[in-house]
Structure formats: structure tokens, C-alpha cells
Amino acid sequence: MRDILKDLESGRVLSDPDPMRRAQIQMKAPLPKRFYKAVTVEPAEPGYAVKLDGKSARTPGKAPLVLPTMPAARLVADEFEAQGETIDPVRMPALRLVNTAIDGVASDPQAVLEDILRFAASDLLCYRAEGPQRLIELQNAAWDPVLDWARSSLGARFNLAEGIIHVEQPRESIAVLGVHLRQRTEPFTLASLHVMTTLTGSALLALAVEAGEIDPETGWTAAHVDEDWQIEHWGQDAEAIAHRAHRKRDFLAAVALLEALKTGS
Numbered sequence: 580m581r582d583i584l585k586d587l588e589s590g591r592v593l594s595d596p597d598p599m600r601r602a603q604i605q606m607k608a609p610l611p612k613r614f615y616k617a618v619t620v621e622p623a624e625p626g627y628a629v630k631l632d633g634k635s636a637r638t639p640g641k642a643p644l645v646l647p648t649m650p651a652a653r654l655v656a657d658e659f660e661a662q663g664e665t666i667d668p669v670r671m672p673a674l675r676l677v678n679t680a681i682d683g684v685a686s687d688p689q690a691v692l693e694d695i696l697r698f699a700a701s702d703l704l705c706y707r708a709e710g711p712q713r714l715i716e717l718q719n720a721a722w723d724p725v726l727d728w729a730r731s732s733l734g735a736r737f738n739l740a741e742g743i744i745h746v747e748q749p750r751e752s753i754a755v756l757g758v759h760l761r762q763r764t765e766p767f768t769l770a771s772l773h774v775m776t777t778l779t780g781s782a783l784l785a786l787a788v789e790a791g792e793i794d795p796e797t798g799w800t801a802a803h804v805d806e807d808w809q810i811e812h813w814g815q816d817a818e819a820i821a822h823r824a825h826r827k828r829d830f831l832a833a834v835a836l837l838e839a840l841k842t843g844s
Contacts, residue, residue: 610665618659620652627652631659640682647767650839651677669825672832680770688764691773692757699756699782700748702737703802709741714808721801725787732790733759737783756782763789767840771833778802778830788834795834799827 615631622628626647629636636644636659646652658671668675684691704722708714729735735755740746763769768789775785779802788798800807803823 610667613662613664613666615659618656620649620656629656629659638678638681640678642681644677644681646677647765648840648842650842651767651836654835654839672829673836676770676774676829676833676836677767679774680766684770684773685766688766688769691769692760692764695760695769695773695776695782695785696753696757698776698780700753701745702748702783703780704783705737705739705746705748706743707739707741708805714805717804717808721804725783725793725801728787728790728792729783732792733786756786759786765840767836771837771840774833775830778826778833789837795831799830 617632619630619633620627621630623635623643623645626645627649629644629646629652636655638644644652644655646655654673655677658674661670704726707718707722726737729737729752733755735752737748737752738746760769760772763772772782772785772789775788775798776782779785779798781802784793784798784802787793788795793801806823
């Protein structure tokens with residue numbers, strides 16, 4: 580299922596699931612010309628349809644582009660509106676996510692839920708540095724509050740380990756997260772959580788952002804404590820900066836879709 584999700588998230592005209600690689604490929608390949616003038620959002624079962632010149636936009640799987648709430652549909656419509664003379668799919672992260680939800684997640688939400696739980700079983704927040712002391716302190720400051728929230732609000736306690744040696748997590752904790760996720764199996768919500776989880780390496784960070792326990796910027800920064808430590812001491816090249824920027828754009832698109840789904844019609 581993870582391979583299928585990557586294919587769907589990349590979109591029909593995208594050639595690689597990695598955002599940086601997509602950008603490089605798109606720079607070499609000619610972009611399709613914009614074929615529509617007007618973008619509208621109109622009521623349609625079971626929600627709101629994105630229409631291009633009055634015709635329903637469709638996913639790569641030919642399904643109508645219909646979202647549960649007006650704000651969610653508007654989010655996608657705005658990406659269509661923002662295109663110039665050509666259509667750049669790299670700059671349409673919400674559309675790619677919606678395509679994934681409709682063409683992939685909706686057909687097998689259980690597989691996506693289980694994929695998120697696999698991340699939780701080896702969650703980023705559970706693997707701590709053995710040193711130096713300053714990095715240990717940064718990890719504790721960024722990650723401990725999320726683990727405390729998971730324990731107090733969800734009833735899920737996680738074991739910690741130093742280094743990269745695998746640590747087994749309590750089955751009860753993974754089961755608790757499974758129950759929590761089963762309340763979020765609506766395809767667009769689950770797809771957003773899956774993207775946030777894969778981009779951060781942490782199901783716990785994704786769920787904490789979704790719950791409003793931490794804001795998106797805090798969640799994104801927490802996912803990059805180790806990386807930022809390395810940058811501080813060794814620097815960063817331009818390609819790495821661009822790669823992270825593309826990943827963050829996809830992360831924030833997933834957060835925006837979650838918020839739009841909660842807003843209602």
C-alpha cells in the first residue's frame with residue numbers, strides 16, 4: 580500500500596514521489612499548458628466539486644474531484660487558480676493529496692491506518708542521542724511534551740532508547756493509537772495524517788498537530804532537531820535547503836487540508 584500511495588501522491592504527470600526529485604524533473608520537462616479559464620466550487624454529492632470551466636475536475640483515476648467541505652474544495656480550487664500559463668503539479672500539494680485520498684485511501688483505509696501504526700512502532704521521538712549533551716537537551720525539550728501528551732490524553736506510553744537499536748513498544752500503546760486512528764478513517768483526514776507521518780517520521784507528531792496540541796511549525800521543527808543540529812555544526816548545501824522546503828510545503832498542505840475539513844461548509 581505504501582508504494583501505491585507514493586504513486587498516487589506523485590500524480591499522473593509527476594514522475595517521482597520525492598518532492599526535490601520531482602522539482603528537478605519538472606525543470607527539465609515541459610509543463611502542460613493551462614487549459615481552463617474559470618475555476619469554481621459548486622455543491623455536489625457528497626460535498627463540493629471543483630470545476631474547471633464548468634466541468635468537474637477529475638483525479639488521475641477519473642473520479643470527480645469532490646471534497647466534504649467548501650473550505651477543503653476551495654483549498655484545491657485556489658491551487659488551480661494560482662497556475663499561470665502552464666500547470667506546475669509540484670506547486671499543487673493539496674491537489675496531489677486529495678487525489679491520493681480519493682484514488683487510494685478510500686479503497687483501503689485500513690492499510691493506510693496500519694502503515695501509520697508501523698511508524699508509531701518505531702517513532703522518531705523514541706530514539707534519543709547518546710550525546711552530545713546539548714543535542715540530548717534539544718531532543719528532550721522538543722519531544723518529551725508530545726510523549727507526555729500521548730500518555731496523558733491518549734493513554735499511550737512509549738519506551739525510549741539511545742541510538743538506533745530497536746526498542747519494542749507496548750502492544751497496548753499501539754492498540755490505543757489504532758483506536759484513535761479508527762475515529763479518523765475518513766479518506767482525506769487519513770491521507771493527511773499519513774503524509775504528515777511519513778514526512779516527519781513520527782506518527783505522534785502528526786497526531787499532536789492534528790489534535791492542536793502543538794502548532795504545525797513546532798511539529799515541523801521537532802521533526803528536524805537532529806538535522807538542525809547537524810546544520811548548525813556542519814552547514815547545509817543549496818540542494819538540501821530546497822529539498823526541505825518542498826517537503827515542508829507538502830506537510831503544510833496536509834495540515835491545511837485537515838483544518839479545512841474541520842471548518843465545515
